Amino acid sequence: MQVVSFGIFTTFAIIGSLLGIFLRIPMGAVLGATLMVGVGKAMHWLEFEPSSTLSFFVQIALGIMIGLSFTKLSKKQFSRLNKSIVFVILVIIMMTVGTGAIVSSFDEVSLPVAVLSSAPGGMVEMATMAGALGLEVPAVIFLHFVRLLIVMVTFPYIISIFTDTSAKKQSTKNKQMPNKPDIKEEYPFIPLKYLLLIVAALIAGLAGFMTGFPLGTLLGAMAIVIFINFKTEMYSPLPIRVKRMIQTFIGGSIGLTFTAETFYVLHTLIIPALLISLLTIVSAILLAMILTKLLKVDRTTSICGLAPAGMSEMVLIAEEEQANVPTVVTMHLFRILTIVTIIPIIVQQLN
Numbered sequence: 001m002q003v004v005s006f007g008i009f010t011t012f013a014i015i016g017s018l019l020g021i022f023l024r025i026p027m028g029a030v031l032g033a034t035l036m037v038g039v040g041k042a043m044h045w046l047e048f049e050p051s052s053t054l055s056f057f058v059q060i061a062l063g064i065m066i067g068l069s070f071t072k073l074s075k076k077q078f079s080r081l082n083k084s085i086v087f088v089i090l091v092i093i094m095m096t097v098g099t100g101a102i103v104s105s106f107d108e109v110s111l112p113v114a115v116l117s118s119a120p121g122g123m124v125e126m127a128t129m130a131g132a133l134g135l136e137v138p139a140v141i142f143l144h145f146v147r148l149l150i151v152m153v154t155f156p157y158i159i160s161i162f163t164d165t166s167a168k169k170q171s172t173k174n175k176q177m178p179n180k181p182d183i184k185e186e187y188p189f190i191p192l193k194y195l196l197l198i199v200a201a202l203i204a205g206l207a208g209f210m211t212g213f214p215l216g217t218l219l220g221a222m223a224i225v226i227f228i229n230f231k232t233e234m235y236s237p238l239p240i241r242v243k244r245m246i247q248t249f250i251g252g253s254i255g256l257t258f259t260a261e262t263f264y265v266l267h268t269l270i271i272p273a274l275l276i277s278l279l280t281i282v283s284a285i286l287l288a289m290i291l292t293k294l295l296k297v298d299r300t301t302s303i304c305g306l307a308p309a310g311m312s313e314m315v316l317i318a319e320e321e322q323a324n325v326p327t328v329v330t331m332h333l334f335r336i337l338t339i340v341t342i343i344p345i346i347v348q349q350l351n
Contacts (some may be wrong), residue, residue: 063221179290
């Protein structure tokens with residue numbers, strides 16, 4: 001019976017994911033799977049229940065995906081960017097906690113949910129954290145979706161407004177310097193090496209799980225993947241199809257937390273969602289101006305590096321606007337690292 005229930009759950013998740021991708025919805029694989037499974041749960045078509053086992057494997061998959069996205073920096077690159085990295089870590093914490101404190105003034109949003117929803121991280125990571133921390137996952141994913149949608153629509157225009165000739169000249173000069181990360185040799189797909197990576201992630205994830213920390217599984221898997229990848233330099237970021245497959249099951253696991261009441265309360269979160277979007281965008285612009293002034297990072301690179309949006313989208317925009325792409329990538333990687341390590345601790349203390 002459990003196998004049949006899991007099969008039905010998987011079918012709902014895949015259909016929803018394919019619809020989301022076909023309709024070109026931002027993060028369509030995740031949102032489509034979430035909504036399809038959520039509707040199935042609300043209508044009592046699905047009997048499959050969320051479990052610690054499912055959460056464990058979801059965190060393992062997410063840890064591998066995040067870990068393989070990290071780029072190894074040379075000592076020269078790290079020394080050039082170390083002050084910017086410290087700045088990014090500090091401002092992410094201040095911006096997240098400050099925005100969360102303001103948004104929590106609404107009765108519909110608790111302080112832990114407001115803080116986690118204000119973190120400028122990916123919707124997948126934030127929803128996974130919310131589930132691990134025992135928070136209202138549908139509220140977190142709705143608040144992040146609205147922010148993601150607004151940021152993706154408005155930020156290209158914001159960046160073009162703040163881009164000036166001097167920034168483009170500086171970025172052109174930077175492109176002539178050997179400051180891009182070394183491109184790894186392309187290795188052929190070898191199932192054995194990925195199998196070993198998965199085994200290592202499972203062992204490290206289990207060790208993290210044993211610590212009792214809500215996101216210990218994810219952090220353990222992510223840490224070992226980063227370590228192995230940096231040591232061997234044999235792995236590349238996961239292909240888009242594999243990422244979508246992982247996102248489908250993450251979205252499906254999020255949808256399992258939905259009930260009929262979930263869809264009745266989401267409309268009460270529209271104003272908090274708009275406020276989070278406004279505060280994070282304004283904060284990102286102001287902090288980018290400070291970074292430009294204090295650390296002499298060109299304006300376009302600063303805005304792209306501190307944008308509260310996904311790294312993939314901002315790298316594309318950074319290339320189009322002639323920003324310093326390696327710097328943007330590095331700033332976003334440390335933003336992600338801060339969000340998955342420090343922010344959960346803060347939220348856990350507030351919960």
